[in-house]
Amino acid sequence: MQNQQTKKLTLAAMMTAVLIILGVFPGIPLGFIPVPIILQNMGVLLTTELLGAKYGTLSTALFLALALFGLPVLSGGRGGFAVFLGPTGGYLIAWLLVPAVLGSLLYLLKQHNRLSWWLELVTVMIAGVLLIDIIGSIWLSVQSHMSLTTALLSNVAFLPGDMIKATLSVILARRLRKIPALQGIF
Template structure:
Protein backbone atom coordinates (compact mmCIF):
# COMPACT_ATOMS: atom_id res chain seq x y z
CA UNK A 1 0.00 0.00 0.00
CA UNK A 2 2.79 2.44 0.86
CA UNK A 3 4.54 1.77 -2.44
CA UNK A 4 1.35 2.52 -4.35
CA UNK A 5 0.94 5.82 -2.49
CA UNK A 6 4.58 6.77 -3.17
CA UNK A 7 4.13 5.98 -6.86
CA UNK A 8 0.99 8.11 -6.92
CA UNK A 9 2.77 11.02 -5.22
CA UNK A 10 5.75 10.81 -7.60
CA UNK A 11 3.36 10.77 -10.55
CA UNK A 12 1.51 13.78 -9.17
CA UNK A 13 4.86 15.51 -8.61
CA UNK A 14 5.74 15.04 -12.27
CA UNK A 15 2.29 16.31 -13.18
CA UNK A 16 2.86 19.44 -11.09
CA UNK A 17 6.17 20.10 -12.86
CA UNK A 18 4.29 19.84 -16.16
CA UNK A 19 1.56 22.19 -14.90
CA UNK A 20 4.19 24.72 -13.81
CA UNK A 21 5.76 24.54 -17.26
CA UNK A 22 2.37 24.98 -18.93
CA UNK A 23 1.57 27.99 -16.74
CA UNK A 24 4.88 29.47 -17.89
CA UNK A 25 3.64 29.46 -21.48
CA UNK A 26 1.43 32.40 -20.59
CA UNK A 27 3.54 35.53 -20.85
CA UNK A 28 3.95 37.69 -17.78
CA UNK A 29 2.14 40.99 -17.57
CA UNK A 30 4.69 43.77 -17.11
CA UNK A 31 3.78 46.44 -14.59
CA UNK A 32 6.19 49.10 -15.79
CA UNK A 33 7.10 50.54 -12.40
CA UNK A 34 9.00 47.43 -11.21
CA UNK A 35 10.92 44.88 -13.27
CA UNK A 36 8.79 41.96 -12.00
CA UNK A 37 5.79 40.85 -14.10
CA UNK A 38 2.53 39.29 -12.97
CA UNK A 39 2.72 35.54 -13.72
CA UNK A 40 0.47 32.49 -13.35
CA UNK A 41 3.18 30.10 -12.20
CA UNK A 42 2.87 31.07 -8.55
CA UNK A 43 -0.62 29.52 -8.62
CA UNK A 44 0.99 26.21 -9.60
CA UNK A 45 3.51 26.57 -6.78
CA UNK A 46 0.69 26.99 -4.27
CA UNK A 47 -1.17 24.03 -5.78
CA UNK A 48 1.94 21.89 -5.29
CA UNK A 49 1.92 22.50 -1.55
CA UNK A 50 -1.82 21.91 -1.29
CA UNK A 51 -1.96 18.76 -3.38
CA UNK A 52 1.35 17.08 -2.63
CA UNK A 53 2.23 18.27 0.85
CA UNK A 54 5.50 19.59 2.17
CA UNK A 55 7.81 16.86 0.89
CA UNK A 56 6.61 16.08 -2.62
CA UNK A 57 5.38 19.63 -3.24
CA UNK A 58 8.85 20.96 -2.51
CA UNK A 59 10.43 18.24 -4.65
CA UNK A 60 8.24 19.13 -7.63
CA UNK A 61 8.91 22.87 -7.35
CA UNK A 62 12.61 22.20 -6.70
CA UNK A 63 12.85 20.10 -9.86
CA UNK A 64 11.08 22.80 -11.84
CA UNK A 65 13.44 25.48 -10.50
CA UNK A 66 16.47 23.28 -11.21
CA UNK A 67 15.37 22.91 -14.83
CA UNK A 68 14.91 26.69 -15.06
CA UNK A 69 18.31 27.30 -13.44
CA UNK A 70 19.95 24.96 -15.94
CA UNK A 71 18.66 27.14 -18.76
CA UNK A 72 15.43 25.52 -19.88
CA UNK A 73 13.09 28.33 -21.02
CA UNK A 74 10.22 27.26 -18.76
CA UNK A 75 9.66 30.40 -16.73
CA UNK A 76 6.98 32.84 -17.79
CA UNK A 77 7.75 34.39 -21.14
CA UNK A 78 10.24 31.67 -22.09
CA UNK A 79 12.89 32.72 -19.59
CA UNK A 80 15.40 30.48 -17.89
CA UNK A 81 19.01 30.32 -16.80
CA UNK A 82 21.08 31.44 -13.86
CA UNK A 83 20.70 35.14 -14.74
CA UNK A 84 17.00 35.01 -13.89
CA UNK A 85 17.86 33.83 -10.37
CA UNK A 86 20.18 36.77 -9.71
CA UNK A 87 17.92 39.31 -11.43
CA UNK A 88 14.98 41.20 -9.92
CA UNK A 89 12.75 38.09 -9.88
CA UNK A 90 15.29 35.91 -8.04
CA UNK A 91 13.77 36.40 -4.60
CA UNK A 92 10.35 35.32 -5.83
CA UNK A 93 11.82 32.18 -7.39
CA UNK A 94 13.71 31.26 -4.21
CA UNK A 95 10.52 31.84 -2.19
CA UNK A 96 8.74 29.42 -4.54
CA UNK A 97 10.99 26.62 -3.28
CA UNK A 98 9.85 27.08 0.33
CA UNK A 99 6.19 27.85 -0.39
CA UNK A 100 4.99 24.22 -0.82
CA UNK A 101 6.83 23.32 2.38
CA UNK A 102 5.06 26.05 4.35
CA UNK A 103 1.65 25.38 2.81
CA UNK A 104 1.92 21.63 3.32
CA UNK A 105 3.08 21.95 6.92
CA UNK A 106 0.32 24.39 7.81
CA UNK A 107 -2.38 22.31 6.11
CA UNK A 108 -1.14 19.22 7.97
CA UNK A 109 -0.79 21.02 11.29
CA UNK A 110 -4.27 22.50 11.25
CA UNK A 111 -5.88 19.66 9.23
CA UNK A 112 -7.33 22.23 6.86
CA UNK A 113 -8.41 19.63 4.28
CA UNK A 114 -11.19 18.52 6.64
CA UNK A 115 -12.51 22.04 7.07
CA UNK A 116 -14.13 24.73 4.99
CA UNK A 117 -12.26 25.90 1.90
CA UNK A 118 -11.89 29.37 3.44
CA UNK A 119 -9.32 28.03 5.93
CA UNK A 120 -7.30 26.57 3.09
CA UNK A 121 -7.50 29.89 1.26
CA UNK A 122 -6.20 31.68 4.36
CA UNK A 123 -3.21 29.31 4.45
CA UNK A 124 -2.46 30.08 0.79
CA UNK A 125 -2.70 33.80 1.42
CA UNK A 126 -0.35 33.59 4.38
CA UNK A 127 2.19 30.98 3.21
CA UNK A 128 1.83 31.64 -0.50
CA UNK A 129 1.03 35.24 -1.29
CA UNK A 130 2.47 37.09 1.71
CA UNK A 131 5.57 34.90 2.03
CA UNK A 132 6.42 35.05 -1.69
CA UNK A 133 5.82 38.80 -1.88
CA UNK A 134 7.86 39.48 1.26
CA UNK A 135 10.89 37.42 0.19
CA UNK A 136 10.58 38.76 -3.35
CA UNK A 137 10.45 42.36 -2.11
CA UNK A 138 13.53 41.87 0.06
CA UNK A 139 15.53 40.58 -2.91
CA UNK A 140 14.05 43.21 -5.26
CA UNK A 141 15.09 45.92 -2.82
CA UNK A 142 18.63 44.59 -2.65
CA UNK A 143 19.04 43.83 -6.34
CA UNK A 144 17.38 46.97 -7.73
CA UNK A 145 18.81 49.36 -5.11
CA UNK A 146 15.44 50.62 -3.95
CA UNK A 147 14.20 50.90 -0.38
CA UNK A 148 12.45 47.92 1.15
CA UNK A 149 9.38 50.07 1.76
CA UNK A 150 9.24 51.00 -1.94
CA UNK A 151 9.60 47.33 -2.93
CA UNK A 152 6.85 46.29 -0.50
CA UNK A 153 4.52 49.03 -1.73
CA UNK A 154 5.14 48.03 -5.35
CA UNK A 155 4.17 44.46 -4.45
CA UNK A 156 0.68 45.66 -3.56
CA UNK A 157 -0.03 45.59 -7.30
CA UNK A 158 0.21 41.78 -7.15
CA UNK A 159 -2.39 41.33 -4.40
CA UNK A 160 -5.65 41.41 -6.46
CA UNK A 161 -4.37 38.83 -8.94
CA UNK A 162 -2.86 36.73 -6.16
CA UNK A 163 -6.21 36.64 -4.37
CA UNK A 164 -7.86 35.30 -7.53
CA UNK A 165 -5.07 32.78 -8.16
CA UNK A 166 -5.24 31.56 -4.56
CA UNK A 167 -9.00 31.04 -4.72
CA UNK A 168 -8.66 29.19 -8.04
CA UNK A 169 -5.89 27.01 -6.59
CA UNK A 170 -8.09 25.98 -3.66
CA UNK A 171 -11.05 25.19 -5.92
CA UNK A 172 -8.95 23.19 -8.41
CA UNK A 173 -7.01 21.22 -5.78
CA UNK A 174 -10.13 20.35 -3.79
CA UNK A 175 -11.73 18.98 -6.96
CA UNK A 176 -8.61 16.99 -7.83
CA UNK A 177 -8.49 15.52 -4.32
CA UNK A 178 -12.14 14.55 -4.53
CA UNK A 179 -11.88 13.08 -8.04
CA UNK A 180 -8.75 11.07 -7.25
CA UNK A 181 -9.81 10.12 -3.72
CA UNK A 182 -6.52 11.45 -2.41
CA UNK A 183 -5.66 11.11 1.21
CA UNK A 184 -3.31 13.92 2.00
CA UNK A 185 0.37 13.47 2.61
Protein backbone atom coordinates in the same frame (compact mmCIF):
# COMPACT_ATOMS: atom_id res chain seq x y z
CA MET B 1 3.51 1.39 0.31
CA GLN B 2 5.75 1.29 -2.77
CA ASN B 3 2.67 1.83 -4.94
CA GLN B 4 1.68 4.92 -2.90
CA GLN B 5 5.18 6.42 -3.21
CA THR B 6 5.20 5.77 -6.97
CA LYS B 7 1.82 7.47 -7.20
CA LYS B 8 3.10 10.52 -5.27
CA LEU B 9 6.25 10.78 -7.40
CA THR B 10 4.17 10.55 -10.57
CA LEU B 11 1.87 13.31 -9.35
CA ALA B 12 4.89 15.43 -8.39
CA ALA B 13 6.22 15.06 -11.95
CA MET B 14 2.79 15.90 -13.33
CA MET B 15 2.59 19.06 -11.22
CA THR B 16 6.06 20.03 -12.43
CA ALA B 17 4.66 19.76 -15.96
CA VAL B 18 1.71 21.96 -14.92
CA LEU B 19 4.17 24.58 -13.64
CA ILE B 20 5.96 24.47 -17.00
CA ILE B 21 2.68 24.79 -18.91
CA LEU B 22 1.68 27.83 -16.84
CA GLY B 23 4.95 29.42 -17.98
CA VAL B 24 3.76 29.37 -21.58
CA PHE B 25 1.51 32.31 -20.73
CA PRO B 26 3.68 35.43 -20.96
CA GLY B 27 4.04 37.71 -17.97
CA ILE B 28 2.22 41.03 -17.88
CA PRO B 29 4.73 43.83 -17.25
CA LEU B 30 3.67 46.55 -14.84
CA GLY B 31 6.21 49.14 -15.93
CA PHE B 32 7.05 50.56 -12.51
CA ILE B 33 8.58 47.32 -11.18
CA PRO B 34 10.79 44.84 -13.07
CA VAL B 35 8.58 41.92 -12.00
CA PRO B 36 5.66 40.86 -14.23
CA ILE B 37 2.31 39.36 -13.25
CA ILE B 38 2.49 35.61 -13.99
CA LEU B 39 0.43 32.45 -13.49
CA GLN B 40 3.21 30.16 -12.28
CA ASN B 41 2.90 31.27 -8.66
CA MET B 42 -0.66 29.91 -8.73
CA GLY B 43 0.86 26.63 -9.88
CA VAL B 44 3.18 26.59 -6.86
CA LEU B 45 0.19 27.11 -4.56
CA LEU B 46 -1.83 24.39 -6.29
CA THR B 47 1.12 22.00 -6.25
CA THR B 48 1.49 22.51 -2.51
CA GLU B 49 -2.20 22.06 -1.82
CA LEU B 50 -2.36 18.82 -3.78
CA LEU B 51 0.98 17.26 -2.82
CA GLY B 52 1.74 18.64 0.63
CA ALA B 53 5.09 19.79 1.98
CA LYS B 54 7.39 16.94 0.93
CA TYR B 55 6.22 16.21 -2.59
CA GLY B 56 5.21 19.82 -3.26
CA THR B 57 8.77 20.86 -2.43
CA LEU B 58 10.14 18.07 -4.62
CA SER B 59 7.98 19.12 -7.57
CA THR B 60 8.83 22.80 -7.19
CA ALA B 61 12.54 22.04 -6.70
CA LEU B 62 12.57 19.97 -9.89
CA PHE B 63 10.91 22.82 -11.77
CA LEU B 64 13.39 25.37 -10.40
CA ALA B 65 16.33 23.06 -11.20
CA LEU B 66 15.15 22.90 -14.82
CA ALA B 67 15.01 26.70 -14.88
CA LEU B 68 18.41 27.01 -13.19
CA PHE B 69 20.02 24.74 -15.79
CA GLY B 70 18.76 26.98 -18.56
CA LEU B 71 15.60 25.34 -19.79
CA PRO B 72 13.10 28.03 -20.83
CA VAL B 73 10.42 26.94 -18.35
CA LEU B 74 9.81 30.27 -16.64
CA SER B 75 7.16 32.67 -17.85
CA GLY B 76 8.11 34.26 -21.14
CA GLY B 77 10.50 31.41 -22.02
CA ARG B 78 13.15 32.45 -19.53
CA GLY B 79 15.61 30.23 -17.76
CA GLY B 80 19.21 30.09 -16.61
CA PHE B 81 21.26 31.09 -13.61
CA ALA B 82 21.06 34.81 -14.43
CA VAL B 83 17.28 34.82 -13.84
CA PHE B 84 17.89 33.75 -10.24
CA LEU B 85 20.21 36.72 -9.76
CA GLY B 86 17.83 39.21 -11.41
CA PRO B 87 14.89 41.11 -9.91
CA THR B 88 12.64 38.02 -9.85
CA GLY B 89 15.19 35.79 -8.07
CA GLY B 90 13.67 36.27 -4.62
CA TYR B 91 10.26 35.21 -5.86
CA LEU B 92 11.79 32.02 -7.30
CA ILE B 93 13.54 31.22 -4.03
CA ALA B 94 10.25 31.86 -2.19
CA TRP B 95 8.59 29.32 -4.47
CA LEU B 96 10.92 26.71 -3.02
CA LEU B 97 10.01 27.67 0.56
CA VAL B 98 6.24 27.91 0.09
CA PRO B 99 5.58 24.15 -0.20
CA ALA B 100 7.41 23.46 3.06
CA VAL B 101 5.69 26.24 5.02
CA LEU B 102 2.22 26.16 3.44
CA GLY B 103 2.16 22.38 3.11
CA SER B 104 3.05 21.93 6.78
CA LEU B 105 0.38 24.39 7.92
CA LEU B 106 -2.29 22.78 5.75
CA TYR B 107 -1.29 19.35 7.06
CA LEU B 108 -1.61 20.53 10.67
CA LEU B 109 -5.02 22.04 9.97
CA LYS B 110 -6.16 18.82 8.32
CA GLN B 111 -4.89 16.72 11.24
CA HIS B 112 -6.96 18.83 13.61
CA ASN B 113 -10.03 18.68 11.32
CA ARG B 114 -9.93 22.45 10.79
CA LEU B 115 -9.32 22.61 7.06
CA SER B 116 -12.48 24.53 6.14
CA TRP B 117 -12.67 26.30 2.80
CA TRP B 118 -12.15 29.74 4.34
CA LEU B 119 -9.31 28.70 6.62
CA GLU B 120 -7.57 27.00 3.72
CA LEU B 121 -7.91 30.17 1.64
CA VAL B 122 -6.59 32.41 4.43
CA THR B 123 -3.68 30.03 5.02
CA VAL B 124 -2.84 29.98 1.29
CA MET B 125 -2.96 33.78 1.18
CA ILE B 126 -0.74 34.24 4.23
CA ALA B 127 1.69 31.31 4.01
CA GLY B 128 1.70 31.30 0.21
CA VAL B 129 1.00 34.69 -1.34
CA LEU B 130 2.44 36.90 1.40
CA LEU B 131 5.52 34.71 1.85
CA ILE B 132 6.26 34.93 -1.87
CA ASP B 133 5.67 38.69 -1.94
CA ILE B 134 7.76 39.43 1.16
CA ILE B 135 10.77 37.30 0.16
CA GLY B 136 10.49 38.58 -3.40
CA SER B 137 10.39 42.17 -2.14
CA ILE B 138 13.45 41.71 0.04
CA TRP B 139 15.46 40.37 -2.91
CA LEU B 140 14.02 43.03 -5.26
CA SER B 141 15.09 45.71 -2.79
CA VAL B 142 18.66 44.39 -2.64
CA GLN B 143 18.99 43.60 -6.34
CA SER B 144 17.38 46.79 -7.66
CA HIS B 145 18.84 49.13 -5.02
CA MET B 146 15.44 50.38 -3.90
CA SER B 147 14.24 50.77 -0.37
CA LEU B 148 12.49 47.79 1.20
CA THR B 149 9.43 49.97 1.78
CA THR B 150 9.26 50.84 -1.93
CA ALA B 151 9.70 47.20 -2.91
CA LEU B 152 6.97 46.08 -0.50
CA LEU B 153 4.61 48.83 -1.63
CA SER B 154 5.18 47.95 -5.28
CA ASN B 155 3.97 44.44 -4.51
CA VAL B 156 0.57 45.82 -3.52
CA ALA B 157 -0.15 45.89 -7.26
CA PHE B 158 0.08 42.08 -7.27
CA LEU B 159 -2.35 41.51 -4.39
CA PRO B 160 -5.68 41.63 -6.30
CA GLY B 161 -4.44 39.13 -8.88
CA ASP B 162 -2.73 37.03 -6.20
CA MET B 163 -5.98 36.85 -4.24
CA ILE B 164 -7.76 35.62 -7.37
CA LYS B 165 -5.01 33.05 -8.03
CA ALA B 166 -5.10 31.88 -4.40
CA THR B 167 -8.88 31.50 -4.58
CA LEU B 168 -8.66 29.56 -7.84
CA SER B 169 -5.95 27.29 -6.45
CA VAL B 170 -8.11 26.47 -3.39
CA ILE B 171 -11.16 25.80 -5.57
CA LEU B 172 -9.15 23.59 -7.96
CA ALA B 173 -7.35 21.74 -5.16
CA ARG B 174 -10.59 21.00 -3.32
CA ARG B 175 -12.19 19.66 -6.50
CA LEU B 176 -9.14 17.65 -7.54
CA ARG B 177 -8.80 16.06 -4.09
CA LYS B 178 -12.21 14.46 -4.67
CA ILE B 179 -10.84 12.46 -7.61
CA PRO B 180 -10.34 8.87 -6.41
CA ALA B 181 -6.79 8.66 -7.82
CA LEU B 182 -5.77 11.73 -5.77
CA GLN B 183 -7.41 10.73 -2.49
CA GLY B 184 -4.95 9.96 0.24
CA ILE B 185 -2.09 11.87 -1.39
CA PHE B 186 -2.30 14.95 0.81
